[in-house]
Structures are given as structure tokens and as C-alpha cells.
Amino acid sequence: MKKTISLLFCLAVFCLPKVEGQVIIKSEEELQALKQTPLESLYLHQSSSILFPGEYLYYSIYCLNTRSLKMSNISQVAYVELLGEDGSKIFTNKIKLRRGMGQGDFFLPVDVPSGNYKLVAYTNWMKNAGSRQFFKSDLAVINPYRSDQSAILASEEEVQDSTTNVLSNLSTDSPVALLTDKDTYGNRERVELILKNYRGNLGFGTYSLSVRKLDDFKAPPQITATANAEEYSAKLKEVPNRVNSVVFIPEQRGELFSGRVVNANTGDPVKKEYIGVSLPGKDFQTKSALTDDKGNFVTYLNKPYNTDIAVLQLMDGNQSPHKYTIADLSDWDFDLKDFYNFKISVKDREAILERSLNNQLENAYFQVKPDTLKAAEVTDPFDGEIPLVFELEDYTRFGTLRETLVEVVEHVWVKKEDKDSYTFWVREPLEPLNSEYTAFPPLVTIDGILVPDHNSILDYDARSIKSIGVLRDRYVLGSKTYQGLVVLETLNGDYIDKVRKPSNGIIPLLKPSPEKEYYRPAYTEENSPEFARIPDFRTQLLWEPRLVVQSPEIPLPFYTSDVAGTYEIRLEGYTSYGKPISLQKIFTVSN
Known part of the structure; x- marks a missing residue:
């Protein structure tokens, strides 16, 4: 492999x-x-199949190897989209996969009209089999804040009976079970939920769990993991391509970042040149890629980043105007059919009104019920080495960067190459202070943006620079070696404004969705007075996007809200042996 x-x-x-x-x-x-x-297939466990503005859709992704039917370790990135019947794209989420699993959510804004939609999930590698390989499920949107409800308003002949929305295609021989201490609870009462593993290794696996009030409408049916497994035979196991055909490559080393660069004046491709890719910020990243005869280039973004832009430029410092085109891996030719025909009628008026009011109250108190981001992995631009950092506020300020390097910064100097060209140099480790021997110039960045032309920043206003970091060990970017790294950080982080010129490309990035810890209240005697005045109209009582079972049981206590009704506890996932598991347990909350 x-x-x-x-x-x-x-x-x-x-x-x-x-x-x-x-x-x-x-x-x-x-x-x-x-x-x-092997090719891949996806299963997506979604929290609901009906969504109102002001609500979150939560989901977990399982990426499966179509041969072993276990978690795939091929793709590291998946894409989730919500698409309308008219072909409109409501959202696209980029999801990082860890050992074949990922998580995400989407907050529905008020500008999304009522209608029937498709939730679609795929990887770049899956595109080789076409959209038949993608995961697709139905989702209905009810937007009571818009006057036009024609897309979902039923005629008298179409009025449907209400339903309890109990799942079908559940597991019949499951090694795990959902246990609660009783079947009926009051408002804000603790529920003792246990995920019980009866069969040791056979129950070990990765799961996701949702506790949610059943919808008051006949919702589009949700797909269970066991129902999804019935489609395995229809999924391709290998790429169907032939010699001389085009194949989509997997994002196996991180996010694929590919594109093309041409001369903006002539349209001619930029051939056999190195492209510098900068992801600016404090925890910056730099990448390098070589163009081919058609100006195409490719690299991988394999470290976490926290910026929504990338800066592209030629590493030879060429200042001619260039045009950069970046691949959008979420762009695919889709022909979606068989949308669920969700309908509402006049009899649903009270239920719609109640749910809308509850959502408004919940969002009004969001500040005291926030979700929290999981601690993100930190990208170290120095790859574990410790730089020598000069905080310029601790020194006499000079007007230009050239003067500052001479008077303040140790082990760095400027050397004249020819008539009008100067280059930074960094002294190698263990070389004496008076030595100016070095084989390669350093890599230079400002605010995480590569500076291929050192000449261009010699007269930069040093009073706007916060610090200068120097790494003296050799540094490799792509196939090129540099003697050290010189990292400049400005006071305002505004060097990006200096590189907005025709020779460079400022490209928007779709950042991967962050992983979150979702809000879970705990009503105790100690905090009861504190929470008494805060309304609780949650209908999603618990969402656990990733549960790794490696023990006989996992306690999962949670609290009910002020909303009475019938609730479901739903577990989806796969054992470590690849067996799909789908469980549902019903309980009620009464006032």
C-alpha cells in the first residue's frame, strides 16, 4: 500500500x-x-434530516476502504456539501480525517429558503467512480422567516400523516447496547446513559451518538450505517480508468494544493520554475512546487494552518505580472435526482411556530452556552529548532532593516552580489563571529510570507518591525537548501499589503472545519440558582461525534431540557472489524 x-x-x-x-x-x-x-466510500451520520434557520446540523464522517470495509487510511480530507434541487450550493465543508473519521457542523442562516436538499459527502479519490460512489442523503429546510413556502407547502391531496420517525435498518446482532436508568424523565433531569460493550474485542470500534427530540413532521428518512452497508455491492473497489485517461489523485499526505501559473500579459505557461506558497501568520507554513511544461504545479498542505489565504510567487523574484489558477477540489459535475418530497401543511403551523421561538431563545443565550474549539495542533515554523530572537523594542530603533541588521542582529549580514543586487547571509553554527563563509543564502519571511527578493526589503521601515528571529541551521524547502531562516514579524501583521501586486497571487483558502467540544449543561444543586433564570429549549440534548470503545462500558450522562416530547438516542459507527452498528433507543420527557 x-x-x-x-x-x-x-x-x-x-x-x-x-x-x-x-x-x-x-x-x-x-x-x-x-x-x-482501493477506492473508498463514505458514511455520514447526521443529527437531523429537518433543519430550521438558527439550528446546527451536526455530522460525523466514516471513510471506508471498499475492499476491507474497515476505516480507510488513504484520504486525509473529505468534503461535505448541502445542495439544492436547483443546483445551488448552500455550504461546503472541508473535513480533516483522522484514521478514517472526521466531524463537522453547519449553522443554517436565515437566507436559505425552504425546500428539499441533498447532503453529499466525498473524497477526491472517490471522484474516479463518479457521484454514484458519493454518500447522499436527504435534508429538508423549513424557513418560516420567508414568505415563499411553495417548495414545501402541500396541497390538500398531499397532506401527510405525522409519524414518529423511528428508524428502520437497525442492527439485530450488535455487540454493544444503549442502556438508560429509566424511560421517562422530567425537565432538566439527569439521564444515566451507558454505552455497554458485551463482547469485548468484538465491540471495540469507533462510533458517534446523538440524543435529539423526534421531529413533529414526517422527516426525510435518515440513512443508518447498516442500511449504508447494503450499498457496498454497488460501490467500485478500484479505479475504472484506463491508460491515457485522467485520474483524480487521493489527498493522502494532507490537503492537495495544485494549480497553474501563466504570464498575465501573454498567457504563456511559466515552465520549470519554483513557486513559493506562503500560509501567513504567526504559525506560518511555506511550501515550494516546481511547474511543468504547461505551468502546472502541485504540493500538499500537511500541517494545520489558521489562515484563509495563501500567497503565491515565483521564487526567482520575477516581478512580471502573473495569473495563478488554483484547483477547487469541491468542484464536481453533479446530476442529483430523486430528492425527497418533503411537505408541510396548515396543521403544522403550531409546531413550526414553537420550534422557531425555541430556536430564537436558544440563540439569544448562546453566549452562556457556547461550544468550545478543541485545542488545535500548533505548527512550528522552525520544526523544533530554537531560533535566536531579537525583540526590537529592547534595542535602539533604526530607520531601515539594513541598518538594523548591521547594528542589532547577530550572525546575519547583507552581501552585495553585483551592481544592484544584495542578499542576506546567515553565519553557520560553530563558525566564529568574524567568519562570513556560508554556502547558501537563508530563507527570509515577513509575517510568514516568503521574500524571494532580499533587495526589496533592505529599506523596509524597521520601526514597523516587532521582532527578527534567526535560525542558523540549514533549512530545506522543496528541493532547495537554505543556510538558515530569517523570520521578521511586523507590529501590525500588515506585510500582506506589500505583496498585493500583479506578480503575486493572493488566493482564498477553504480552511478545514475545526473540531469542537459541544455544550453540555450540568444541573446540580450547587448551580441550580445560577441556571434557574436561563431558559433551556434544546432539542439536541447530546452530540458525541467520536466515541472510541475499548472497554466494557462508557458512561454518557446528560441532562434533559425544558422541551417535552419523545426523544431518540441514536448510535452509529463501525467495530474495529468493519461491522456497521446502528442502534436507537426511545425515551420521553414530560413537564
Whole structure:
């Protein structure tokens, strides 16, 4: 498997014909190597199939190897989209996969009209089999804040009876079970829920759990993991492509970042040149990619980042105008059919009004009921090395960067290369202070943005620079070696304004959705007075996007809200042996 995936990466680097993350299969040997890498399928566990403005849709993703039917370790990124019947795209989320699983959510704004929608999930690798390989489920939106309800308003002949929305296709021989201490609870009462594993290793696995009030409408049916497994036979196990055809490559080393660069004046491709990619900020990243004869380039973003832009520029410092085009991996040709025909009628008026008011109250108190982001992985621009940092406020201020390097910064100097060209140099470790021997110039960044042309910043106003960090060890970017790293940070983080010029590309990035810890109140005797005045109209009582079972049981206590009704506890997931598990337990909350 590792050998196959390494070959895929080489194909991506040397044979990329377009900007959509594709390669051309040039030989039978390459084709057979590709066919050794299994395709994938996805299962998405969603919290609800009906959504109102002001509500969150929560979901967990399971990425499966279509041969082993276990969690896939091929793709590291998945995409989730909500699409309308008219082809409109309501949202696109990029989801990081860890050992085949990811999580995300989406807050529905008030500008999304009532209607029937499709929730679609896929990886770039799955595109080779077409949209039939994608996960697709139905979702209905009821937006009472818009006057036009024609998309879902039923005629007298279409009025449907209400339903309890109890799931079908549940597991009949499950190694795990959902246990509660009773079946009926009062408002704000603690529920003792236990996920019980009766069969040791056979129950070990990864699951997701939702506790939610059943809808008062005939909701679009949700797909269970066991029902999704019935579609395995329809999924392709290997790429169907042939020699000389185009194949989508998997995002196996992180996010695929590919594109094309041409001369903006002539349209000619920029051939065999290194492109510098900067993800600016304090925890910045820099990447380098070589263009091919058509100006195409590809690299991977394999570390966490917290910016929504990328800066692209030629590493030779060429200041001619250039046009950069970046692949949008969430762009695909879809022809979705068979949307669920969800309808409402006049008899649903009171239920719609009550749910809308509850949502408004919940959102009004969101500040005291916040979800929290999980601690994000920190990207170290110095890769574990410790730089020598000069905080310029601790020194006499000079007017230019050139003067500051001479008077303040140790081990860094400026050397004249020819008539009008100067380059930074960094003294190698263990070399004496008077030594100016070094084999390569350093890599220089300002606010995390690469500076290929050192000349351009010699007269930069040093009074706007906060600090200068120096790393003296050799630093490798792409296939090029640099003697050290010089990192400048401005006071206002505004160097990005200096690089907005025709020679560079400022490209928007779709950041991966952050992982969250979702709000769970705890009503105790001690905090009862504190919470007494805060309304609790939650209908989603608990959402656990990732439960790893490796023990006989997991306690999962939660509290009910002020909303009476029938609730479901729903567990979805897969054992470590690949067995799909779908469980549902019903309980009631009374006033």
C-alpha cells in the first residue's frame, strides 16, 4: 500500500495536466499500481434530516476502504456539501480525517429558503467512480422567516400523516447496547446513559451518538450505517480508468494544493520554475512546487494552518505580472435526482411556530452556552529548532532593516552580489563571529510570507518591525537548501499589503472545519440558582461525534431540557472489524 501511494504522489508531481488534482495514466504499469490502491466510500451520520434557520446540523464522517470495509487510511480530507434541487450550493465543508473519521457542523442562516436538499459527502479519490460512489442523503429546510413556502407547502391531496420517525435498518446482532436508568424523565433531569460493550474485542470500534427530540413532521428518512452497508455491492473497489485517461489523485499526505501559473500579459505557461506558497501568520507554513511544461504545479498542505489565504510567487523574484489558477477540489459535475418530497401543511403551523421561538431563545443565550474549539495542533515554523530572537523594542530603533541588521542582529549580514543586487547571509553554527563563509543564502519571511527578493526589503521601515528571529541551521524547502531562516514579524501583521501586486497571487483558502467540544449543561444543586433564570429549549440534548470503545462500558450522562416530547438516542459507527452498528433507543420527557 505504501509503495502504491508513493507512486501516486510521483505521478501527481510529474504528470499533472490540469489544475483539478488529476494525473494522466501513461502506462499499463502505472494503471496497475493505481488499481492496487482501493477506492473508498463514505458514511455520514447526521443529527437531523429537518433543519430550521438558527439550528446546527451536526455530522460525523466514516471513510471506508471498499475492499476491507474497515476505516480507510488513504484520504486525509473529505468534503461535505448541502445542495439544492436547483443546483445551488448552500455550504461546503472541508473535513480533516483522522484514521478514517472526521466531524463537522453547519449553522443554517436565515437566507436559505425552504425546500428539499441533498447532503453529499466525498473524497477526491472517490471522484474516479463518479457521484454514484458519493454518500447522499436527504435534508429538508423549513424557513418560516420567508414568505415563499411553495417548495414545501402541500396541497390538500398531499397532506401527510405525522409519524414518529423511528428508524428502520437497525442492527439485530450488535455487540454493544444503549442502556438508560429509566424511560421517562422530567425537565432538566439527569439521564444515566451507558454505552455497554458485551463482547469485548468484538465491540471495540469507533462510533458517534446523538440524543435529539423526534421531529413533529414526517422527516426525510435518515440513512443508518447498516442500511449504508447494503450499498457496498454497488460501490467500485478500484479505479475504472484506463491508460491515457485522467485520474483524480487521493489527498493522502494532507490537503492537495495544485494549480497553474501563466504570464498575465501573454498567457504563456511559466515552465520549470519554483513557486513559493506562503500560509501567513504567526504559525506560518511555506511550501515550494516546481511547474511543468504547461505551468502546472502541485504540493500538499500537511500541517494545520489558521489562515484563509495563501500567497503565491515565483521564487526567482520575477516581478512580471502573473495569473495563478488554483484547483477547487469541491468542484464536481453533479446530476442529483430523486430528492425527497418533503411537505408541510396548515396543521403544522403550531409546531413550526414553537420550534422557531425555541430556536430564537436558544440563540439569544448562546453566549452562556457556547461550544468550545478543541485545542488545535500548533505548527512550528522552525520544526523544533530554537531560533535566536531579537525583540526590537529592547534595542535602539533604526530607520531601515539594513541598518538594523548591521547594528542589532547577530550572525546575519547583507552581501552585495553585483551592481544592484544584495542578499542576506546567515553565519553557520560553530563558525566564529568574524567568519562570513556560508554556502547558501537563508530563507527570509515577513509575517510568514516568503521574500524571494532580499533587495526589496533592505529599506523596509524597521520601526514597523516587532521582532527578527534567526535560525542558523540549514533549512530545506522543496528541493532547495537554505543556510538558515530569517523570520521578521511586523507590529501590525500588515506585510500582506506589500505583496498585493500583479506578480503575486493572493488566493482564498477553504480552511478545514475545526473540531469542537459541544455544550453540555450540568444541573446540580450547587448551580441550580445560577441556571434557574436561563431558559433551556434544546432539542439536541447530546452530540458525541467520536466515541472510541475499548472497554466494557462508557458512561454518557446528560441532562434533559425544558422541551417535552419523545426523544431518540441514536448510535452509529463501525467495530474495529468493519461491522456497521446502528442502534436507537426511545425515551420521553414530560413537564
